[in-house]
Amino acid sequence: MDHADVGIVHPGSMGAQVAAQAVAAGARVRWSAQGRSAATRERAERSGLAAVGSMAELTARCGLVLSVCPPAAALDVARQVAATGFDGVYVDANAVAPRRMEQIARVLEAAGATVVDGGITGPPPRTAGTTRLYLSGDAPTVESVRTVFDGTLLTPVVLPGPLGRASALKLSFAAYNKISHALAAEACALAEDHGVLDDLLDLAAHLLPGTPLAEPQHLATAGPRAWRWEPEMREIAGSWRDSGLPGTFADAAAHTFGRWEDHKDDPDVPHRRLIADLLEERPEASD
Structure with missing residues (x-):
């Protein structure tokens, strides 16, 4: 799948820097500005992200969507994305329990999406060697996500095995x-x-x-x-x-x-x- 267009939900302090690494690698990264704060808009602009008007527009234009949000919101965000009928690749890179990851996967897979389990360790990636993105799930899909960040300040690490291992x-x-x-x-x-x-x-x-x-x-x-x-x-x-x-x-x-x-x-x-x-x-x- 072509991941030239990547969506990020939502560009907070960590999410914006993660998205910036995809931009640095050549991806077009979009985000939904609907209902977001002025501080979030400023972070997104500094990171080189392109704003779209709604979640539906984001998922329609992006083959890969990354969720980087507070863990308490992770399932709700997944439901919002699923409600748009998104059928691309969804990476949940939040600090959620393996059981929560299973819930998120069920919600999105019912809509036709393919889910990758992600876990970010370290600070927002601004320096090489400080931050890792662990990935687990379907091997070919995980590999396609890994290539998005290969060679950036965010080091992708593949964990062979099912969803839940990265979490x-x-x-x-x-x-x-x-x-x-x-x-x-x-x-x-x-x-x-x-x-x-x-x-x-x-x-x-x-x-x-x-x-x-x-x-x-x-x-x-x-x-x-x-x-x-x-x-x-x-x-x-x-x-x-x-x-x-x-x-x-x-x-x-x-x-x-x-x-x-x-x-x-x-x-x-x-x-x-x-x-x-x-x-x-x-x-x-x-x-």
Whole structure:
């Protein structure tokens, strides 16, 4: 299939950079501007994307559609695309559970589309070697998607096997990587409550260099992204339970990230503000 015209739903901070890599590789990338914010429009323009008026127009003009959105919206986006009768290739590159990936596939395949499971690891691709797009599903279709990004700043990696493998790998990595930020924040909040936060940071720098606990500037990066990380933790919790594992770590991390929802996309929130947010709700002392 000719993927010269690629659609992106929706060009957020990650999606816009992913789409920009397809543009750099020679694809015409389109997006639906209907109902989107001025900030999204500006990102799309900077990334070289062409606007269309509606989802129906997007799917009519593109043989390949990429979904890069918050995990809580992934199934709804798939339903919107399916409702247009899209029968091309749909790549769900969201942080969803394998079971959710199966739901998304059923919705789109009923409309005639071919679905590829995708998982993005790393930051938005602006530097070579930092960001990967894992792909699984029908081998020939996966290979056709891989070629769209081959040689770009987004490194495509094929995982042989069925839908769900890329999602499982993405969530497994995110579980460790993102829950470590929540754990560091909770540890810092305990230390702050007892007046030893600076001592904890000094100790962590000595014994645990390179970790979120040792480098508060890394901890601060979780605040602006917590609104996306909270639903991702819930996907992880569900996946763990599907595998017979307790999902309590992810449930707790979701609760922690939920305390930071007011800092959505605020790059200037300091780590001490995030720590203070965790201390605002205290249980009443028992007699």
